[in-house]
Amino acid sequence: MAEHEAPPPRRGLGGEKKTTINDIARLAGVSKKTVSRVINQSPFVKEETRERINAIIAETGFSPDPQARGLAFRRSFLIGLVYDNPNPQYVVNMQLGLLDAMRGSGYELVVHPCNRGAPTFLADFRRFIERQKLSGVVLTPSVSEDDRVKAVLEEIGCAYIRIASVPVDEPSHIIVSNDRVGGRAAARHLAELGHKIIGFISGPPSFRSSHERRGGFEDELKDRKISLTPDYIMQGAYTFETGLSCAAELLSRTPRPTAIFAANDEMAAGALHAIRRAGLTCPADVSVVGFDDFQIASSVWPPLTTVRSPTREIGRMAAEKLIALSAGQVQAREAAPGAAPALVVRDSTGPAAN
Amino acid sequence: MAEHEAPPPRRGLGGEKKTTINDIARLAGVSKKTVSRVINQSPFVKEETRERINAIIAETGFSPDPQARGLAFRRSFLIGLVYDNPNPQYVVNMQLGLLDAMRGSGYELVVHPCNRGAPTFLADFRRFIERQKLSGVVLTPSVSEDDRVKAVLEEIGCAYIRIASVPVDEPSHIIVSNDRVGGRAAARHLAELGHKIIGFISGPPSFRSSHERRGGFEDELKDRKISLTPDYIMQGAYTFETGLSCAAELLSRTPRPTAIFAANDEMAAGALHAIRRAGLTCPADVSVVGFDDFQIASSVWPPLTTVRSPTREIGRMAAEKLIALSAGQVQAREAAPGAAPALVVRDSTGPAAN
DNA sequence: AATGCGCATGTTAGCGCAAACATTCAAGGC
DNA sequence: GCCTTGAATGTTTGCGCTAACATGCGCATT
Numbered sequence: 001m002a003e004h005e006a007p008p009p010r011r012g013l014g015g016e017k018k019t020t021i022n023d024i025a026r027l028a029g030v031s032k033k034t035v036s037r038v039i040n041q042s043p044f045v046k047e048e049t050r051e052r053i054n055a056i057i058a059e060t061g062f063s064p065d066p067q068a069r070g071l072a073f074r075r076s077f078l079i080g081l082v083y084d085n086p087n088p089q090y091v092v093n094m095q096l097g098l099l100d101a102m103r104g105s106g107y108e109l110v111v112h113p114c115n116r117g118a119p120t121f122l123a124d125f126r127r128f129i130e131r132q133k134l135s136g137v138v139l140t141p142s143v144s145e146d147d148r149v150k151a152v153l154e155e156i157g158c159a160y161i162r163i164a165s166v167p168v169d170e171p172s173h174i175i176v177s178n179d180r181v182g183g184r185a186a187a188r189h190l191a192e193l194g195h196k197i198i199g200f201i202s203g204p205p206s207f208r209s210s211h212e213r214r215g216g217f218e219d220e221l222k223d224r225k226i227s228l229t230p231d232y233i234m235q236g237a238y239t240f241e242t243g244l245s246c247a248a249e250l251l252s253r254t255p256r257p258t259a260i261f262a263a264n265d266e267m268a269a270g271a272l273h274a275i276r277r278a279g280l281t282c283p284a285d286v287s288v289v290g291f292d293d294f295q296i297a298s299s300v301w302p303p304l305t306t307v308r309s310p311t312r313e314i315g316r317m318a319a320e321k322l323i324a325l326s327a328g329q330v331q332a333r334e335a336a337p338g339a340a341p342a343l344v345v346r347d348s349t350g351p352a353a354n
Numbered sequence: 355m356a357e358h359e360a361p362p363p364r365r366g367l368g369g370e371k372k373t374t375i376n377d378i379a380r381l382a383g384v385s386k387k388t389v390s391r392v393i394n395q396s397p398f399v400k401e402e403t404r405e406r407i408n409a410i411i412a413e414t415g416f417s418p419d420p421q422a423r424g425l426a427f428r429r430s431f432l433i434g435l436v437y438d439n440p441n442p443q444y445v446v447n448m449q450l451g452l453l454d455a456m457r458g459s460g461y462e463l464v465v466h467p468c469n470r471g472a473p474t475f476l477a478d479f480r481r482f483i484e485r486q487k488l489s490g491v492v493l494t495p496s497v498s499e500d501d502r503v504k505a506v507l508e509e510i511g512c513a514y515i516r517i518a519s520v521p522v523d524e525p526s527h528i529i530v531s532n533d534r535v536g537g538r539a540a541a542r543h544l545a546e547l548g549h550k551i552i553g554f555i556s557g558p559p560s561f562r563s564s565h566e567r568r569g570g571f572e573d574e575l576k577d578r579k580i581s582l583t584p585d586y587i588m589q590g591a592y593t594f595e596t597g598l599s600c601a602a603e604l605l606s607r608t609p610r611p612t613a614i615f616a617a618n619d620e621m622a623a624g625a626l627h628a629i630r631r632a633g634l635t636c637p638a639d640v641s642v643v644g645f646d647d648f649q650i651a652s653s654v655w656p657p658l659t660t661v662r663s664p665t666r667e668i669g670r671m672a673a674e675k676l677i678a679l680s681a682g683q684v685q686a687r688e689a690a691p692g693a694a695p696a697l698v699v700r701d702s703t704g705p706a707a708n
Numbered sequence: 709a710a711t712g713c714g715c716a717t718g719t720t721a722g723c724g725c726a727a728a729c730a731t732t733c734a735a736g737g738c
Numbered sequence: 739g740c741c742t743t744g745a746a747t748g749t750t751t752g753c754g755c756t757a758a759c760a761t762g763c764g765c766a767t768t
Contacts, residue, residue: 022754032718033718033719033756033757036755037717040756044716045716046715061481063481064755067421067424067755068753068754070421071725072754073723073756076420088443088447089442091446092445099467108432108464110462110463111453113450127415130372132420240652295620295650299620301626301654374723375724385749386725387747390726400745421725422723423724425724425755426724426726426727
């Protein structure tokens with residue numbers, strides 16, 4: 001007599017038994033191992049056999065059970081996105097990019113926001129990776145910059161890609177977001193409009209991107225012999241409020257800057273408010289450049305000139321690499337250089353008010 | 355001699371063999387089935403034995419392999435979020451809410467954006483559910499309003515929760531977002547400020563929420579004997595641009611409305627631009643109320659008075675229900691009424707300019 | 709002809725868990 | 739005493755797939 005355990009044994013999905021490798025094997029008149037070989041692209045299958053089996057697979061719409069496969073392979077076919085970036089648009093774009101590359105690959109995306117400040121963070125992270133036997137993990141800033149996390153992944157032997165601003169690692173484990181190039185683009189734009197006195201609002205120092213955006217900006221200005229003194233550099237925290245207060249501060253400098261570059265759009269939006277509060281007009285009195293080109297950039301007044309970072313594209317590249325990696329392919333290929341930020345000119349910049 | 359298949363058989367994670375149920379059983383001096391019983395909360399285990407096993411589990415940090423478990427249970431321990439809502443903040447908040455409830459439950463979240471317009475949409479969706487043997491699915495607007503999707507889930511027998519604006523279904527499968535209540539709140543606020551001539555910008559008719567927000571707004575106005583003629587109702591599409599153009603249109607009406615209620619923040623932001631372009635001031639000349647309280651609401655000038663929809667909270671409730679459902683618990687409980695929208699008063703509303 | 713070798717396939721034994729079916733052992737009824 | 743009952747536990751089988759090993763077969767080598 002059957003035990004009655006709680007929770008009651010639920011038969012998962014539908015009633016009809018689904019098609020398995022055995023069914024395919026029977027239809028093709030081969031053993032299931034040969035079908036398995038076809039599925040896993042083993043070269044040791046006669047061309048003719050392979051075609052016959054593939055035809056039957058296509059016909060029946062069969063697709064192997066990821067769980068059973070995972071159990072046998074000792075790894076899941078899941079890719080994890082681990083992030084602590086609070087910006088929703090960044091997160092969603094990254095997810096979309098990853099999914100772009102994962103579509104049709106048989107992998108699925110599990111999301112895992114985290115809080116690096118939590119005392120149990122590392123332990124939780126490790127548990128997550130080990131339990132789920134993830135095929136791979138994508139890390140975005142700023143978790144991607146945490147070496148403890150990297151160490152855990154290396155130790156466990158889990159494939160990973162870090163999205164980062166700086167190529168500190170072996171090229172195969174990093175995708176660089178080229179923030180520096182973006183910083184340069186912003187500076188070039190302002191310089192070409194004739195601005196000489198420019199204020200800068202940086203992001204928090206805990207973000208590498210913040211340094212890179214600033215570095216690129218400073219490099220370009222230096223190349224053009226435009227000075228950027230410490231007085232004209234404020235440190236924000238990638239938030240609207242800090243953009244507001246830092247910009248207010250900058251506007252009180254003498255001489256007043258004719259342009260402000262904020263290291264992200266949120267802060268740029270804050271700067272727009274500060275300008276309006278100071279009784280000034282953008283871009284007539286002060287030009288503003290942001291960074292990211294998130295939704296907010298085109299929803300403020302005036303619409304922001306900004307630097308678009310190709311987040312989705314970067315996500316796509318990351319997932320492609322990760323899939324290649326976890327399929328055991330060579331890791332040597334250099335990161336494709338396709339993901340360069342681009343300046344988007346809108347209405348918040350104009351000629352220097354001089 | 356071992357075959358050398360491509361891709362080369364990668365030993366998934368790390369080298370050390372992980373602890374299994376067998377290890378726990380050995381340590382506890384029982385059979386693995388008893389351990390399994392403890393894990394699955396079978397009542398047929400002596401209290402003392404249970405405690406001993408639980409202690410060992412806690413000590414070793416053991417946690418059962420989800421894949422093996424899934425294979426035996428014929429379902430994965432994955433919950434899917436299927437959405438086609440383009441708003442990043444909505445999506446991320448929903449994800450956070452779901453994860454709030456899933457934390458520590460042993461479930462993971464896989465995300466699945468979709469495009470209902472695509473010809474293969476339904477087939478892809480079905481494949482996704484069947485392949486992954488999802489424990490449950492959460493649907494958000496507007497996929498949640500698609501009856502074909504519901505039909506597929508019913509047929510497969512997959513647990514699901516629909517987030518929707520209207521309780522059209524059995525209560526256990528729906529969580530209502532109470533948009534109607536939010537619409538009323540907006541109307542009440544404007545009425546109390548003395549506004550009599552009010553314009554409304556609705557969302558696209560393809561969204562249920564759009565009708566509900568409008569319905570609540572109209573109901574409240576009617577209760578207060580304030581007229582809302584068709585001239586003062588514009589149809590937007592939840593985008594900044596449509597908010598801009600619809601508001602411009604409304605401002606050209608005679609008499610000019612002293613307040614505008616937009617069915618989401620994006621459009622409200624557009625309305626702010628239209629007001630400025632018309633040479634008017636918000637809120638002195640025209641008050642504006644938005645809906646959602648997304649980031650944009652506090653990043654425009656003036657910061658928007660808006661209705662906050664408790665997206666994260668709704669997500670949490672949805673995941674809780676889904677987990678209960680897939681654990682085979684009773685489905686009868688009514689949706690908890692905790693998720694009501696709340697008015698957030700900022701600077702975009704003031705007394706009627708009369 | 710006997711041997712070896714390489715390709716193409718089949719057989720068996722798991723992966724880590726839970727279901728179905730024993731089995732044991734104590735308490736209680738007559 | 740014998741039997742029933744039911745709680746507590748063990749044994750076996752199988753989820754759907756793959757790894758390791760085995761086999762069969764044709765062809766070149768000695």
